[in-house]
Every structure is written in C-alpha cells, then in structure tokens.
Amino acid sequence: MRSAQGALVGTNLAKTYHVKDQPPVEVLKDCSFEFEPAMLNVVMGTSGCGKSTLAHMLAGYVRPDEGTLTIDGVPITDAGPDRLMVFQETALWPWMTVEENVIFGPLSRGGSRSKAVAASNDLLQRFGLGDFKDKYPGQLSGGMMRRAELAQALVNSPKVMILDEPFRGLDVMTRELMQEYYIKLFEDTRLSTVFITAELEEALFLADRIYLMSDAPGRIVKIIDVDLPRPREISCTATKRYVELEQEALAALYAGQGEEANA
Numbered sequence: 001m002r003s004a005q006g007a008l009v010g011t012n013l014a015k016t017y018h019v020k021d022q023p024p025v026e027v028l029k030d031c032s033f034e035f036e037p038a039m040l041n042v043v044m045g046t047s048g049c050g051k052s053t054l055a056h057m058l059a060g061y062v063r064p065d066e067g068t069l070t071i072d073g074v075p076i077t078d079a080g081p082d083r084l085m086v087f088q089e090t091a092l093w094p095w096m097t098v099e100e101n102v103i104f105g106p107l108s109r110g111g112s113r114s115k116a117v118a119a120s121n122d123l124l125q126r127f128g129l130g131d132f133k134d135k136y137p138g139q140l141s142g143g144m145m146r147r148a149e150l151a152q153a154l155v156n157s158p159k160v161m162i163l164d165e166p167f168r169g170l171d172v173m174t175r176e177l178m179q180e181y182y183i184k185l186f187e188d189t190r191l192s193t194v195f196i197t198a199e200l201e202e203a204l205f206l207a208d209r210i211y212l213m214s215d216a217p218g219r220i221v222k223i224i225d226v227d228l229p230r231p232r233e234i235s236c237t238a239t240k241r242y243v244e245l246e247q248e249a250l251a252a253l254y255a256g257q258g259e260e261a262n263a
Contacts, residue, residue, distance in 0.1 A: 004037035005072060006082075006159040006192025008058060013067035014217075015053055027053045029217035031067070037159075038190040040183075042207035043220075044197055044249075050218030051196050052088075055164040058194060059085040071159065081109070084158040086149050086166045092137040098124065098148050099133040105156045116155065123151035127181065143174040147181060154185075160192045167202070176234065179205060187231050200249055204242060205232065212252055222252040 013031040016024050027050040035041040045051045056062040057069060060079035069076045071083065092101045099120055106116040124130050127147040137145055146166060153161060163182075167175045183206055186193055197203050203210050204226060212222040226245060228236045236242055 004190070004192065006035075006037040007072050008035040008160065008192075008194065009033070009068075009070050010054075010057075011068045013054070013057065013064045013069060015050070015057070015062065015065050026217040028064070029219060031213075031219040033211055033220050035192070035194055035211075036209075037072075037192040039208040040186050040193045040195060040206055041209050041211065042195045042197060042203045043211045043213060044200065044203045045213030045218060046215060047198060049213045049215050051198075051213055052164050054213075054218070055085065055162050055194065055196050058160070058162050059083050061085075081105075081156050082159040083162060084153040084156055084160075085162040085164065086146075086153055088165050088168050090137065090145055091149055091152065092145060094137050097134050097136055098129060098140070101137070101148060102133075102151050102155050105152065119155050120151065123154055124148075126185070127151055141174070142170050143178055146170070146178055150182070150185070154191075158191075160194065162194045162196075164196045165198065166195075175202075180234065182206070183232055200246065200253075201237070204228075204245055204249070205234070205237060210249065212249065224249055224252070 010031060010033050013028050015028040016026045018024050031054065043051050043054065053062060057064055058076070060076050060083060096104070099117070102120040102123065103113070103116040106119070107113060121130070121133070124133050127150060129144060129147055129151070132140065132144065137148070140148065167178045170178065179202060185191070195206055207226045210224040210226060211220045212224070213219065214221045224245065228239070228241060
C-alpha cells in the first residue's frame with residue numbers, strides 16, 4: 001500500500017507586509033506546525049490573525065520572510081499541482097460551462113481530453129451536479145458553485161487540499177450541507193486537507209485535529225485532537241464528548257485573548 005502523501009511542516013514562519021506610507025503589518029511570527037497526511041487538519045482563529053496568509057503560503061502563492069515550509073520533506077518555493085486551494089471567492093470562469101471549468105486544469109497541462117471529461121463526470125455526479133455540467137456559473141446557486149469548485153480542484157489529483165473559509169457567506173442550511181459533502185468526500189478518500197475557518201462549530205464537526213491560532217502576529221498556540229468517531233454525522237454535535245471538546249477550545253481561545261490583553 002502506498003504511504004499517505006501530503007505531510008506539511010512549517011518551522012518558525014514569519015511574514016510582515018509593507019505598504020508605502022503605512023507602518024509594517026506583522027501577520028505571522030514564530031508559526032510552527034506539522035500537518036499530518038491523510039488527516040483533516042483545521043486551522044482556526046479570529047479575523048485578521050494570519051490564517052489566510054498561512055493558507056496562501058501552503059499553496060505557494062506567498063513566501064515567508066523567515067522560516068521553512070515543506071511538503072513531504074521537499075521545500076515549498078512556488079505553487080504546484082500537488083497543493084490546490086479553494087478560495088473564499090469563486091474561482092469559476094463565468095464564460096465557461098461547469099464541465100469546461102472542471103477540465104480546464106488537466107487540459108492546460110496537456111492531459112487527455114477524454115480522461116479529463118471522464119474524471120469530471122465522475123466528480124460532478126459525486127457532488128450532485130451531473131445534470132448541470134452544461135450550465136454556466138451564473139446559473140448555479142451558491143452551494144452548487146462551491147461544489148463545482150471542489151470538483152475543479154479534485155480533478156487535478158492533488159496531494160493536499162487547502163480550503164480558505166470556503167463556505168463563508170453561504171446561508172446556514174447550505175453551509176451545513178457543504179460541510180457534510182466535504183466530510184463524506186474526505187472519509188471516502190482520506191485526502192490530506194488543511195481547512196481554514198473562524199467558526200468553532202465548523203472546526204469541531206470537520207476536524208481530526210484543530211490548530212488554534214493567536215491574534216496577529218499569528219502562531220499556533222494549541223492543538224486539539226478531535227476524537228469524535230468517523231463516519232461523522234451531524235448528530236455528533238449533541239454528544240457529551242463534543243461539548244467537552246467545545247469547552248476545551250473555548251477555554252483556550254479565552255486564555256489566548258487574556259494573554260493578548262495583558263501583553
């Protein structure tokens with residue numbers, strides 16, 4: 001059996017943004033972590049703590065000022081098909097059909113059109129979009145667009161999926177549905193995942209492990225192993241263990257806020 005791929009290790013990462021005529025903004029400092037492969041790793045923190053910058057670093061879109069970052073022991077120096085990111089904003093091209101959006105990646109790398117179409121059809125069926133492959137993004141609901149974007153990323157067979165608050169802005173029912181879609185996908189594939197969120201309930205429901213970030217400059221201040229059983233269903237949120245984990249996370253968050261206030 002092939003060993004799991006997609007181990008991400010960051011050591012003492014730091015990032016400061018410089019804007020002309022404005023003071024520098026220190027976003028990350030001494031940020032270290034080990035995201036194990038074949039796990040759903042959730043990074044959680046408040047708005048502005050640097051978690052999106054961290055996601056962009058993992059994807060290779062932003063380079064750290066200091067520290068090292070590797071995937072399976074190889075330094076990350078640029079973006080690559082082994083790490084694919086689903087953004088907060090839509091990444092679908094509005095002038096392309098759903099199918100054309102999904103197969104664009106494989107075709108742009110010289111892949112077989114027939115194989116790309118077959119893979120696209122399989123993924124779109126999995127996400128309940130088989131009957132919508134000839135529609136344009138503007139004809140889809142918000143949740144359907146998110147599902148199409150997941151297919152758009154997965155068709156490239158990445159080692160790691162990086163999701164930066166992908167369900168932000170969706171209504172509550174659609175958001176919960178998308179969480180269930182992704183958790184089923186993960187449990188079927190065990191695709192190494194880094195999921196960024198500011199929502200504790202979302203983190204607890206999805207994660208194998210939660211990495212709590214401090215306020216900016218962000219760093220990992222606590223790791224919580226979420227030992228809720230899989231396959232995981234929404235009913236787990238009513239269990240005693242879920243409440244215990246929620247209390248542990250809240251205590252860590254409040255402790256972090258107190259440290260920041262006293263700093």
